[in-house]
Structures are given as C-alpha cells and as structure tokens.
Amino acid sequence: MRPWLCRGPGASWDPVREQVRSSGASVIYAAISDWLPDDLGDDRLAAVLGRDHARLGRITKPQALRRFVASRLLLKSAAGAVLGTAPEELELAYKPGGRPYLRGIDQLDVSLSHTEELLVVGLTRHSRIGVDIELADRRMLGLGTERQVCTPYELEALQQVVEELRNGELVRLWTLKEAYSKAIGQGLRFRFTEFGFSPRDRQVQLLRPDGSPVAGGEWSFTSWLVAGRYMVSAAVHDPGFGGRPHTGDAPFVPRLSTAR
Amino acid sequence: MAMAADTTPGHGYAQTAETGVQERIARLEHGFGDLDDPGNPLGAEQFVRADGERRMLPAAEQLLEDFGFNAEFVPEELGGRLRRLDALVRVMRTVFRRDAALGLGYGMSTYLAAVVVWSGGSVHQRRRTADLLLSGGRMACAYPQPAEGNDFLHNGFTAVPDGDGYLLSGRKEALNNAARAASLLLFARVGRSGPDAHSAFLIDTPQSGTPGFRLLPRRSTTGIRGCLVHGLEFTRYRVSDRELLGAEPDGAELAARAFPVTRAAGPSMALGCADTALRTAVAFARSHRSRSRASLRMPRTRAALLDAFSDLLMCDALALVATRAVHLLPRESATLSAVVKYLLPMFLTETLYDLSIVLGAESYARQGAYAAFQKSVRDLPMIGLGPVGSEASRAAIAAHLLRLPALRGPDSGPAGAALFQPFEPGLPDVRPWEFTLPAEGDSLVGGLEASVEHARAPGGGELERALAGYADALGTELDRLRHDCAALVSRRGGRPEPRVYALADRYSLIAAGAACLGVWRHHTASGDDLLAGPAWAVMALARVLRRLDPATPRPPRLGEEQLLSELVDRFDDARSYDLYATLIGR
Amino acid sequence: MTRPTLPPPVLPWAGPPATRPAGDRADAPVPATLRAVREEVARVLGQPSQELTPELRLEDDLDVDSVMLIEMKCCLEHRYPELAEVSLADVFLGCGTLGDLADRLTELVGLPVG
Structure with missing residues (x-):
C-alpha cells in the first residue's frame, strides 16, 4: 500500500x-x-x-x-x-x-x-489511524531537536547512520512519532522521548526507551518517500476483533431497519 | 452522604434498603482490602499476576461466594437482594475496581442470562434459576447476533421443530462462562416463524461427552484474560418444548426487554475499571518530585488527570440516570441505555489513552507498581465489544430521533428529582413489558430547558456563573439538534444515514450534559461533599461541550483547583472516582 | 429571552483552548518573559519581533507547526536552562497566544512578578 x-x-x-x-x-x-x-x-x-x-x-x-x-x-x-x-x-x-x-x-x-x-x-x-508528512530534508539536526524527540536507543542508533543520511533518518522518526501520537489523539502531550521506533532496515516496531519492543502486534507503522521530497508516515491500529469483513455490497454505514 | 428527607409511606423501609446497600458495599470493600498494598492477597498486584497467568484468583472467587454474591442478581421476591439497578451497579463496581474478568466471570455474564429469565421466564423457570444462582451456580448466554458481526459476536443457533420439541444446531465461538455454566440461555432461529425470528431457550448445560453437544477449546483473549471463554457447538441436540422460554418467536422481544438493563448496567459497572486506571495514574504522578515531568504540578499531567476525573463523573451521571430510568421511565430506558452503551466505551477508551501519556513508558509495564494500568487498558475494550457493539446502540438512538425529532418532554410532566439522585432509594418496581412500548416524549433532554433556567438563577460566585454559561451553551446545542432533526425528518428523498448517526452522537453528548445538570440541580449533598458545589458539574460540562463545539471556553481556574484538590483527597483517602466517593479497601 | 453571552471563543490546538475570560487571567505577563517569547518566536519564524504582539494566536495567526514548537523550546532553553527539565507539552499545552506562552514561562521558571 x-x-x-x-x-x-x-x-x-x-x-x-x-x-x-x-x-x-x-x-x-x-x-x-x-x-x-x-x-x-x-x-x-x-x-x-x-x-x-x-x-x-x-x-x-x-x-x-x-x-x-x-x-x-x-x-x-x-x-x-x-x-x-x-x-x-x-x-x-x-x-x-x-x-x-x-x-x-x-x-x-x-x-x-x-x-x-x-x-x-x-x-x-480498522480502529485508528494517524498520518504525518514532513519535508524529507527539513532541518532537524543541530537545533537540539533530537534531544527533545529521541529515546536514548534512537540517539545511539542515529549515530550509527552515515552523516549525510542522519537528518533524513531523524525526519523519518519524527513523522512516525507524530503519526502515532495523532492516532491515539495525544498530539503535543505525547512524550516523544518515551516511545521509540526501530531503525529503517527492520520492520518498524514501537520500542521502549531502551530499545526493547513494546509487546502487541496491533499497531503497524510505515514510512514512504513521496513525490521525491516528502516523508510520509502512517500508524494504524487494528485490535483484532477480526476486523470488519467488509466485502462486496455490504454498506459501510449500516442502514436503519425496524429491528431493535 | 446526605439522605433525602421524604414523607412517602414506606420511606423508612426504602431508607433501610439504602443503608443495606452501603453496608454490603462496605463489607465487600473490606473483604477485598487495599488495592495498593503489595501484601494484600487480594490487592491489585495479585490480580495482575493472575491475569498474566490467564486465570481467576481463587481467593477472590471464594470471597464472593462467601458473600453470597449471586444473590445480588436474584430479585428480592425470589429470595435474592436485587431491587434497584443502580444499587446493583454500585455493588458490582467494587468487583470491577479489582478485576474486570472477575466482574464478568463471576457476575455480569450470569446476570446477562438471568435478566431474560426474570422478565420472560415461567414461574418454574424463574424459581429454578433463582435456586441455581443462590446456590452459587453460573449461567452463560448467547444473544441473537447483530446483522453484521465481528468474530467475537459471530455465528448462531437454529432450532428445528421435532415432534413436541426441537433439534438445536449451530455454534457460538465465544461465550464467557460456557465451561462452568450449569444453565444456558440461548437464542435460536426457529425456521417456521420466519427467516430472522428468534426464540429463546433455557437449558441445563449438557454433560461433557453428551452426543450432539461439544464444548469448543478455550479461546485466548487480549483482555479479561482470567475469563473462561469457550465456544459451544450443538448438532441436532434435542430440547423439549418445556425448555422454550416465553413463546415462539418471542426472542426479539425478550432480548429487547433485557437491553435496557444490560446496556445501562454493563458499562456503568465498567467505570470501576476506569477508576483503578485513574488511581494508578494519580499514584504515578504523586510519586514524582514536583519539578519532574510527571508531577501533578505540571500542566500536562494535571490536565490529563482532571480531564479523566471529569469524564468519569460525567459518565457516572449519565449511567445513574439510565439505570434509574429503568425503574422510573421504562418506555424511555431503551434509548437512555443505548446512549450509555454508545458513549461510555468511547469515553473510557479515550480516557485511557489520555492517561497513558501520564505514565509514559510505565503505561505498558506488565510488572511493578503500575502494571494495573495496562491491564485496565486491555480489559476495558472487552466490556464494550468494539465498534459492532456500538452500532446497535447508535441505531436505537437514531430511531428515537427520527420518531421524536422535537425532543420534548412527555405530556405527563417532567421527570422528578428521583431520576437524578444517587443515594435515593424508593424506586418503583421494574416493568419489563413497558421497555418495548413507544416513549411518549424525552424526559431527560426535554427537561433540559428547566435545568438551564435553574442554572441561570442570579447570584452565586464565579463557578455558578461558569455553570450558567455552559448550561446556556448546552441549551443552544439542543436547539441546533432539534433544528437538524426536524430538517432531516422533513427532507424529501435520500436516506437518513449517515447524517442521522452524527445527530445520534450529538444527542448522546447533550443527554450526558443534561444528566450532569440534573444531578447538580437535584443534589441533597452538603458541606465538603463534592456534589454540594458546582465545580464538578462545571468541569464535566466543559468536557461534554468541547466535544460538541471545539470553541468552548475553558473552565475557570477555580474549578480546576477544586477538582484537583478532590482528586488528590480521594487518592489519599482511597475513595472512588465516581459520584459516590465510596471508601475503597480497609 | 436573552441568554448571558459567553466570553469570546478561542480554538483548540493540539490541546484545549487557552485564553481565559478577561478578568480571570493570572498576573499580567512579566516583561522579561514576554520579551523572551517575542524574540525567540521571531527567530524561529524569521519575522521582526515588533510584529509579535501578545494576543497573536500561535495557530491561526502565526501558523506555527510542531517542528517550530520544538525549535522554539530549544531557543527558550538557551535563555532559561531549567526548561530543559520541562516537557514540550508542559511548555505549550493550553497556550493559544504568545501572551499565554509568556504567562506559562513565568510559572515554569519561577521568576518574580514585577
């Protein structure tokens, strides 16, 4: 997708x-x-x-x-x-x-x-979604942003990234956190340094500050480079009530009937 | 707690009944003990551990058994203690404050079955069920499934007529208590009555190994993990016509007579669960230094805790009205209970997200002092059953709006004070056959103008003036809603959906606001009691109004300060975060 | 029948609306913190600080986004190092205008009024 x-x-x-x-x-x-x-x-x-x-x-x-x-x-x-x-x-x-x-x-x-x-x-x-978009090369490094935004694990992982790709990685992490925060309706109140995301080359997971994964497969996180210049991230929550088996002509929005 | 002065005959008896309720709650609380004491074998820590092991706490079940807990679900006239629905909810909350799985598994799942027997069973069926419950037995039930379902509510039963009985077939994937229930209440389609018509059956649970009956393996769930959830499968299992409950095809009517009770009471009990989540968040905030990010003095933490407390009070006011309406306004209780079933799960889910940011990384800790929080997060949605659970409720509210778009009170006059008074006993008996009769008006929302007038009375301080402003705004929202309902009803062509669902949402919020105003207006509290002053209502109304209009001004700082002070006091004193301020533990 | 008018509405922004009814405000912003807010916000927005009056709303008038908030906080931290211990939300939550932000700063850094 x-x-x-x-x-x-x-x-x-x-x-x-x-x-x-x-x-x-x-x-x-x-x-x-x-x-x-x-x-x-x-x-x-x-x-x-x-x-x-x-x-x-x-x-x-x-x-x-x-x-x-x-x-x-x-x-x-x-x-x-x-x-x-x-x-x-x-x-x-x-x-x-x-x-x-x-x-x-x-x-x-x-x-x-x-x-x-x-x-x-x-x-x-599914139950919830949050999206965020940012310029892929929006300047975040060097302004003290990473300290406000990253967990200790992420700060370390960031140092492992090649220098010219580091700002882009920070932008990616930022958009993931914004997307998650918006999905749970918290916006600013969400403390970005207490939830982290895994480095780019692995399946994106929600991590504790020390890098260990938060249990539960209900959230999925994805990032894309869009129109060559923008980083877009999405956080989707599916609590697995079996989802809504929406196929064919069944209307999304139920029709009222005389039944109670 | 203030007691209402009253000169009606029988008031003394009713007053004794209220004292009796409070005494039972106190005894149960004392039996469970302190939530936060790590040495308490029935403390929060033990319930978290048992939840991790996917089992109930045997000591907790024993406590309830010794208490004769099932008697709370049996009507007085059958030898039990069930008299008032709001009183039942208060007793159940003591259990839900500890463990939702215990509340459901020991209590509510049985009550969901029993309530159908009380309202629709024969003398013999009622007697047998009462005897079963009073001796500690359990029941399981399978309500008729909604038109579209998710897995948890999937599947159903059919009953093919066979001589003077029926052959029952089909399966239900997930029933709580199925493995331990002595008696089952099932709804099955009986073909000859029409493709969708259901009939109800009350059967003894077959022994394991009985031909035509199979208990399916236990299902694991993300929440209420101590509950024993199994599927049941019948294959041409013979039931006699004596096991029919009511007549063919009374199923829909029987279920409809249960919904006002179950939809109002279930989410209301679940407020106990949310109470513990808030308490855990307060504990976390209190344990931090004042300059720390998590401390109570910091705006973000303070706002999150206050918002949660305000929402709980608002939810309780609405649930109070709905549970008392079962007695006082039976024809209107179908709609009011649907409002509760629709609104409370939504509010509580959001409250828990808001509180999780106070706890930060501790919000998903599975061990330690705050592990009770993530258990609440997993338990609460299981009581609401996800989006499908809310569809039927929303449809019921929508039908009400399309039928009575003017939303005026009935000609018989306004709802009395009794609808809004938390400690007031003396409710009339429940008349289930009235639940399915059409309402003649809307007493709660239709009575809002009078409450607004009362709030606008001159005099009073800053908080009274804020309350007047909010009451006024709520009145304006009602005007808007009436206008939009009238426009929708008179519209030519097109379907009412989806627009009517937005109106149902707004109606629910206005009803919640009207409940808060009504509880404030008719209170008999005094002194230091939170209900004696307007602060709680100001804060609760602010939350409701913000959901209706994002431009709603913030409440005065004085209101925040008073409610915060109450929040902290109730934490230190261990009193419940609802309208009752019940002593917890000890 | 006339209804009492509510105070002029303000809009929510990543949090509840901010501006309280007139007369219900905390003490007027200390000049030092207001000056600090105007200068640091000007720095982030690339605007002259004289244009940044206290009643300007961060969202609807200045179009501030969340990345800019972080930059503002970093700039304010250079002036008030104790802000480093304070979360982003505790600085900005409920602050609709620059004046609100100055008030909040006064509370957080515990400067004397005057």
Whole structure:
C-alpha cells in the first residue's frame, strides 16, 4: 500500500476504495491548489464544511486559511467516496485534544496532516489511524531537536547512520512519532522521548526507551518517500476483533431497519 | 452522604434498603482490602499476576461466594437482594475496581442470562434459576447476533421443530462462562416463524461427552484474560418444548426487554475499571518530585488527570440516570441505555489513552507498581465489544430521533428529582413489558430547558456563573439538534444515514450534559461533599461541550483547583472516582 | 429571552483552548518573559519581533507547526536552562497566544512578578 496522489475533486476514488477494502487503510496526498475552490463564499462550500465553516472567519493567516479549506474538502470527499455518501452528509468533528473524526461513524477512522503545499489524509476501517508528512530534508539536526524527540536507543542508533543520511533518518522518526501520537489523539502531550521506533532496515516496531519492543502486534507503522521530497508516515491500529469483513455490497454505514 | 428527607409511606423501609446497600458495599470493600498494598492477597498486584497467568484468583472467587454474591442478581421476591439497578451497579463496581474478568466471570455474564429469565421466564423457570444462582451456580448466554458481526459476536443457533420439541444446531465461538455454566440461555432461529425470528431457550448445560453437544477449546483473549471463554457447538441436540422460554418467536422481544438493563448496567459497572486506571495514574504522578515531568504540578499531567476525573463523573451521571430510568421511565430506558452503551466505551477508551501519556513508558509495564494500568487498558475494550457493539446502540438512538425529532418532554410532566439522585432509594418496581412500548416524549433532554433556567438563577460566585454559561451553551446545542432533526425528518428523498448517526452522537453528548445538570440541580449533598458545589458539574460540562463545539471556553481556574484538590483527597483517602466517593479497601 | 453571552471563543490546538475570560487571567505577563517569547518566536519564524504582539494566536495567526514548537523550546532553553527539565507539552499545552506562552514561562521558571 503506497500513498496515492489525488489530483483533484474530479479524480476517480476507485483506487482508494480498493485500498481500504483490501488492506484496510489508505493514505492519500494532494496539492492544496488542486483542492481550493474558486469562491470561498460558495454555499456548497458552507454545506460541505458544516460546523467548520464558522472557523473560516477566525483564521487570519491566508496560507493557513487556504490549507484549512482544502484539507477539509479533501478529507470529507475521500471519506464520502469510501462510505458511499456525499461529503456534506458527513459531520467532521474534533475530540477535546483536537483529533478529527467523523461524528457518529466509527467504521472509518481518519487523520489529517500537511506541510508546505501538500495535504495528507489517512483512512482506515480498522480502529485508528494517524498520518504525518514532513519535508524529507527539513532541518532537524543541530537545533537540539533530537534531544527533545529521541529515546536514548534512537540517539545511539542515529549515530550509527552515515552523516549525510542522519537528518533524513531523524525526519523519518519524527513523522512516525507524530503519526502515532495523532492516532491515539495525544498530539503535543505525547512524550516523544518515551516511545521509540526501530531503525529503517527492520520492520518498524514501537520500542521502549531502551530499545526493547513494546509487546502487541496491533499497531503497524510505515514510512514512504513521496513525490521525491516528502516523508510520509502512517500508524494504524487494528485490535483484532477480526476486523470488519467488509466485502462486496455490504454498506459501510449500516442502514436503519425496524429491528431493535 | 446526605439522605433525602421524604414523607412517602414506606420511606423508612426504602431508607433501610439504602443503608443495606452501603453496608454490603462496605463489607465487600473490606473483604477485598487495599488495592495498593503489595501484601494484600487480594490487592491489585495479585490480580495482575493472575491475569498474566490467564486465570481467576481463587481467593477472590471464594470471597464472593462467601458473600453470597449471586444473590445480588436474584430479585428480592425470589429470595435474592436485587431491587434497584443502580444499587446493583454500585455493588458490582467494587468487583470491577479489582478485576474486570472477575466482574464478568463471576457476575455480569450470569446476570446477562438471568435478566431474560426474570422478565420472560415461567414461574418454574424463574424459581429454578433463582435456586441455581443462590446456590452459587453460573449461567452463560448467547444473544441473537447483530446483522453484521465481528468474530467475537459471530455465528448462531437454529432450532428445528421435532415432534413436541426441537433439534438445536449451530455454534457460538465465544461465550464467557460456557465451561462452568450449569444453565444456558440461548437464542435460536426457529425456521417456521420466519427467516430472522428468534426464540429463546433455557437449558441445563449438557454433560461433557453428551452426543450432539461439544464444548469448543478455550479461546485466548487480549483482555479479561482470567475469563473462561469457550465456544459451544450443538448438532441436532434435542430440547423439549418445556425448555422454550416465553413463546415462539418471542426472542426479539425478550432480548429487547433485557437491553435496557444490560446496556445501562454493563458499562456503568465498567467505570470501576476506569477508576483503578485513574488511581494508578494519580499514584504515578504523586510519586514524582514536583519539578519532574510527571508531577501533578505540571500542566500536562494535571490536565490529563482532571480531564479523566471529569469524564468519569460525567459518565457516572449519565449511567445513574439510565439505570434509574429503568425503574422510573421504562418506555424511555431503551434509548437512555443505548446512549450509555454508545458513549461510555468511547469515553473510557479515550480516557485511557489520555492517561497513558501520564505514565509514559510505565503505561505498558506488565510488572511493578503500575502494571494495573495496562491491564485496565486491555480489559476495558472487552466490556464494550468494539465498534459492532456500538452500532446497535447508535441505531436505537437514531430511531428515537427520527420518531421524536422535537425532543420534548412527555405530556405527563417532567421527570422528578428521583431520576437524578444517587443515594435515593424508593424506586418503583421494574416493568419489563413497558421497555418495548413507544416513549411518549424525552424526559431527560426535554427537561433540559428547566435545568438551564435553574442554572441561570442570579447570584452565586464565579463557578455558578461558569455553570450558567455552559448550561446556556448546552441549551443552544439542543436547539441546533432539534433544528437538524426536524430538517432531516422533513427532507424529501435520500436516506437518513449517515447524517442521522452524527445527530445520534450529538444527542448522546447533550443527554450526558443534561444528566450532569440534573444531578447538580437535584443534589441533597452538603458541606465538603463534592456534589454540594458546582465545580464538578462545571468541569464535566466543559468536557461534554468541547466535544460538541471545539470553541468552548475553558473552565475557570477555580474549578480546576477544586477538582484537583478532590482528586488528590480521594487518592489519599482511597475513595472512588465516581459520584459516590465510596471508601475503597480497609 | 436573552441568554448571558459567553466570553469570546478561542480554538483548540493540539490541546484545549487557552485564553481565559478577561478578568480571570493570572498576573499580567512579566516583561522579561514576554520579551523572551517575542524574540525567540521571531527567530524561529524569521519575522521582526515588533510584529509579535501578545494576543497573536500561535495557530491561526502565526501558523506555527510542531517542528517550530520544538525549535522554539530549544531557543527558550538557551535563555532559561531549567526548561530543559520541562516537557514540550508542559511548555505549550493550553497556550493559544504568545501572551499565554509568556504567562506559562513565568510559572515554569519561577521568576518574580514585577
């Protein structure tokens, strides 16, 4: 499963539906400019944004505003496509810690990230997903970042990496931690130095500060280099209630019947 | 704890009953002893060890047996002690504070079966079941499976008519207590009644080796590991028509009469589990120096603990209303219990994630002083049964909104204070046949305006004013919800899903807020009691409102300080993190 | 029927919303910590510090992301070494504006008010 580039509202969502159906999760990326409507005052935009529309008036930074609108449109369109419903029929809400979710719909979990002009959306029919994107060569080394971010084990492992690849490795670790932290709805509160990840050449696992693995195979972590310049990571949680055996025509969102 | 003044006849008896409940809880707590004492053979450390070995603690089961614990599930008129659902939950919480597996395996799994017998069984079936429970026996049950299922809820039974009896076939993969139950309550499809119609059967568990019956191997689970979970398989196993419970095909009605009880009580008992998780996190924070990252004085830790305590109080207020509504508002209890079943597992899962960051690396320690935490993390989801468990609840709430979109109280008048009073005995008897009758209104949410007016009364200090502001905001959310429900119902074309599910989520949150306001409004507490002041309600409402509107302002610092002080006091005194502040251990 | 108006809403950001109702604030920011915040944030954002007034919101006005937060913390640590013992969340959680951040800094480093 690789992140899939969505070129705009007119693009087909079949690949995303297929990814969610077969592997349980999908990661989508898109350019802000491809998802920015011409008219921010449009009624349909208000309908799609729902409660988020009120927030438009409070964001003063133009770049942040563009990104806010485009990201919500992308997320709701992608979720709607997978759920078989129009985006305005979904209500995007936020947990107290800021984590986005589809209100009343726990059959599909979502996550959102962005950097510069790129947006990333994660979708899963398992219990939880978190995604993060960062410029693969964003400067992190030498600013003291590694001390705030890495476990002792990771700091040591980082020293083993060839110098010119070291910053990139730190970016990878960063995005994995952000993805996990967002998946569990903790954001900033998550103490990055208490959870670590294994070096690149092994299957990515969650590690204790000393490098020993945290037991339990319910979490999977993946990183990709996207569009040649960006590091994207995803953390997916599948608690193994057997997953949802979603195949064929069974609707994601159950239909109401007269049964109790 | 304050006792309500009341002049109704029989009040003295009812008051004795409440004293009796408190006395039983105290006795049970004393029997279990301190959670955090490593020398206590029934302390948290022992339960963690037993969980690691995938077994129950024999001493704990013995304690419950000596206590005659099963009598808590048998109605008084059949010789037991079951009278009020909220009182049962309080007693069960003492067990769930120690071990969810014990709570389920010794108690709740049996009660899930028995509750169907109490409401739908014949005189003979009720008597036999009461005798079984009172002598310490167990039951297992298999409810009719939902339309879409995950593994744990998969499969079912069929019963083919055969002469004057039936041939039972099929399997259920995962039933708790199946290996130890003397009696089984099963729902099976009986073809001649229609493809989906179920009937209920109460049968003695066949002996091992009986032809047509097979106990499948024990299943391992990530949580409640002490529970004995087995599958059962029947192959043309003969049951007589005397083993039918109710008539053909009463299955759906019988299950529907059980849901208001089980959906309200189950998650409510599980609050005991969450209590211990919070307590463990507080212990961790308390053990650190004040300048350490984990200390109570640091904003992040303080916020996480306060948020968790606020959420537990809010969940308890909602569960209190739902369990008392079983007695007071039977026609509305199907919806209210669905709200509990939907909301509490979601809240508690999130609470545990939030607390795990306080403990950091210790949150997944399997040994040591804080190992009880990761056990709670693994146990709690097993009580909620994952996303499928919530679908049926959400559907029930959605149906309520589509039927009564105006969400007004019934013409018969507002719900009285009794709905909201934690220690108030004297509830009317349960009338299960009313559970499936249509509600005439929505007493809890429909009564919100009155609670808002009460909160807006002039005077009062900073916290009262904050409460008024939050109550007002909750009223605004209700207005919005009513508007959106009306719009959905009058919409031409298209289906109500998925939009109605978002409304069901908002309704549930508003109901939780209304429960908090109602408990505050009708409290009879005094003095230092947490319930005597508005701080807890301010903090709980802030949490509810933030989920409805992220722009909700933060509560005043005074509210945080008062609740934090209470959190620490209850840790030092070992009192429960719910509305009751029950003494734990000793 | 008029309803009492709530204080102006503020938005959550990786944590609960910050700005408290006016009149319910802790003591006004000490000039030293506010100056420190303005200068270090200016350094990270590459903006003149005069533009960074206390009521500016980190997310909606300044578009600060989490990597920048780490950089800010590192910069503030050079000024206040005791911050090294404090977690990122304890510095930033609940701080919606630069003024909130200055308040928080005052609490954390225990400077006298004045």
